[in-house]
Amino acid sequence: MSVMSTMYTGISGMLTSSTGMSVVSNNLANTSTVGYKGSKITFEDTFYQAINSAQGVSQVGTGVTVSAIYGDFSQGAYESTTSATDLAINGNGYFELINPVNGSVYYTRAGDFTFDSNGYLVDAHGYNVQGWVVDDDGNPVGATTNIQIDSSQSPPSATTSVSMLFNLDSTAEDCCVDDTNPFFAMFSAWDGTEDTPLGDALYSYQNSITVYDENGASHVLTIYFDKVGDDTYTDGTSGNTVWEYVVTCDPSEDGRTIDGTALATTSAAGLLMTGTMTFSSSGEMKGMTAYTLSSGATGNMSNLANWTPAEFSDDGFPVFTANFTGAENASATQEAEAQSIELNLGMGTSNITGTGWSATMAANAAAIGTSFTNIGNYLEPDLQTSSTTSYDSSTTTRTQAQDGYTSGYLLEISVDTNGVITGTYSNGQIEDLWVVALCSFANEDGLQRQGGNLFSQTRDSGEAVTGTPGTSSLGTINSNTLEQSNVDMATQMVQMITLQRVYDGSSKIISTANEMLQTVIGLKR
Numbered sequence: 465m466s467v468m469s470t471m472y473t474g475i476s477g478m479l480t481s482s483t484g485m486s487v488v489s490n491n492l493a494n495t496s497t498v499g500y501k502g503s504k505i506t507f508e509d510t511f512y513q514a515i516n517s518a519q520g521v522s523q524v525g526t527g528v529t530v531s532a533i534y535g536d537f538s539q540g541a542y543e544s545t546t547s548a549t550d551l552a553i554n555g556n557g558y559f560e561l562i563n564p565v566n567g568s569v570y571y572t573r574a575g576d577f578t579f580d581s582n583g584y585l586v587d588a589h590g591y592n593v594q595g596w597v598v599d600d601d602g603n604p605v606g607a608t609t610n611i612q613i614d615s616s617q618s619p620p621s622a623t624t625s626v627s628m629l630f631n632l633d634s635t636a637e638d639c640c641v642d643d644t645n646p647f648f649a650m651f652s653a654w655d656g657t658e659d660t661p662l663g664d665a666l667y668s669y670q671n672s673i674t675v676y677d678e679n680g681a682s683h684v685l686t687i688y689f690d691k692v693g694d695d696t697y698t699d700g701t702s703g704n705t706v707w708e709y710v711v712t713c714d715p716s717e718d719g720r721t722i723d724g725t726a727l728a729t730t731s732a733a734g735l736l737m738t739g740t741m742t743f744s745s746s747g748e749m750k751g752m753t754a755y756t757l758s759s760g761a762t763g764n765m766s767n768l769a770n771w772t773p774a775e776f777s778d779d780g781f782p783v784f785t786a787n788f789t790g791a792e793n794a795s796a797t798q799e800a801e802a803q804s805i806e807l808n809l810g811m812g813t814s815n816i817t818g819t820g821w822s823a824t825m826a827a828n829a830a831a832i833g834t835s836f837t838n839i840g841n842y843l844e845p846d847l848q849t850s851s852t853t854s855y856d857s858s859t860t861t862r863t864q865a866q867d868g869y870t871s872g873y874l875l876e877i878s879v880d881t882n883g884v885i886t887g888t889y890s891n892g893q894i895e896d897l898w899v900v901a902l903c904s905f906a907n908e909d910g911l912q913r914q915g916g917n918l919f920s921q922t923r924d925s926g927e928a929v930t931g932t933p934g935t936s937s938l939g940t941i942n943s944n945t946l947e948q949s950n951v952d953m954a955t956q957m958v959q960m961i962t963l964q965r966v967y968d969g970s971s972k973i974i975s976t977a978n979e980m981l982q983t984v985i986g987l988k989r
Contacts, residue, residue, distance in 0.1 A: 470977040476527030477970025484963045499574030500949035502536040540950035551575035552947040555939020557902035561591035574917035585611040602896040616874040618889035620680025623868030627808040633859040638693030640666040656715035656733025669859045676868035677788040703745030711737040719787035732765035737784035743854040751841035754782035755829045768830035776820045780812035810851025813842035879943040883933035903928040
């Protein structure tokens with residue numbers, strides 16, 4: 465082996481250490497790059513030459529070369545941010561991005577995303593983040609696609625359930641008296657054609673709640689209560705007492721039409737339900753009746769004979785119908801454009817077989833007359849954990865709720881650990897909109913770096929396996945967080961010093977070999 469070979473050995477050392485310095489310098493330059501994954505270089509000796517020695521054939525190396533440059537895919541540190549669309553992956557996985565111009569697919573750990581002017585969730589290059597639309601149960605649907613919040617509004621939802629719980633003072637007076645129909649005195653006194661359909665002196669208590677129609681418009685429902693206080697109309701043996709109630713709306717907003725008659729023009733305008741509540745001597749509810757206007761009603765709509773036992777919801781509560789948008793309805797039936805609303809006063813039925821009412825339930829409200837024994841009940845009364853009571857204390861509304869809402873505009877976006885993007889709207893609704901997709905690879909080292917914090921798959925990396933965060937081997941998502949570079953500056957500085965010494969040492973090999981050659985050349989002098 466010649467002195468010239470020694471020089472080339474030194475050159476190989478300088479070249480490889482220079483390459484190593486490039487890797488280290490790139491790592492150091494990206495110490496603050498979001499989602500950056502560092503690189504590490506390894507070296508190997510090159511082929512060996514055989515030479516003769518006293519021991520026989522021996523080998524002498526010819527230098528060093530780069531063995532491989534591997535990626536360091538360890539988790540980087542987290543940095544908290546103020547943007548909900550800054551996403552960090554806790555564990556395995558990559559975000560999937562698509563270039564909207566040419567359809568190229570990329571993968572990244574850098575989750576510094578924003579929504580563009582068209583509502584697409586994009587990275588800094590404008591590449592679309594991939595995910596799934598979710599159904600009403602929050603489950604991903606179909607194939608992955610560009611995540612886009614394309615609607616800033618939450619549609620309205622019509623009220624389908626009203627819940628009110630009261631305490632009705634057991635010592636209250638009977639304010640509205642009707643000797644013919646004592647259990648429907650307030651009903652009989654109601655006149656929807658008057659400015660004040662029911663006078664203030666004709667009920668013991670009233671409570672209102674705002675409900676919504678299918679167009680998101682608000683309406684006020686009012687329920688009136690009055691005790692049927694005369695012993696003539698109570699069960700003197702058991703001490704049971706009865707309260708009557710009516711559920712009403714603004715008569716001018718009653719759009720029902722029955723038998724060709726617009727209810728808004730009649731005295732029954734605004735009457736939606738009427739009935740009774742029976743309480744034991746201890747103040748607990750024992751029974752309830754509910755009557756609504758029959759769809760086959762004829763003649764005087766205020767005639768109690770036209771009011772028949774209400775139907776039940778699937779939850780076992782009586783249902784009344786309202787028609788707040790009836791001005792657009794040309795049909796002659798109540799059901800058209802009707803809005804079914806269940807009324808929960810704390811008691812329902814656990815059995816809606818047949819009509820759901822007991823055999824003693826009167827066929828219509830008029831059939832009850834003046835007899836307490838004619839008051840029916842649920843087929844199987846189901847008293848809720850919380851219910852309306854009649855204790856010897858002031859009448860009050862304990863709780864009330866309804867499930868409708870108007871339209872709303874988007875206030876904010878949030879992302880949970882499972883990658884579900886949720887919108888919060890001004891109408892109080894919280895809706896799951898999208899699920900962010902994550903991808904994993906059999907061999908991360910096989911990914912090709914594309915710059916811009918992007919990777920692309922290769923034959924060596926294997927095909928991307930797509931799934932939702934937190935499933936299989938995929939990590940979870942941290943919102944308002946960015947994953948920082950995983951480069952350790954101290955380690956890189958030590959490697960840089962080492963490579964510098966290797967470079968210096970290799971240069972000394974060359975200078976020493978040069979001096980040896982000078983000596984050989986000087987022999988002829």
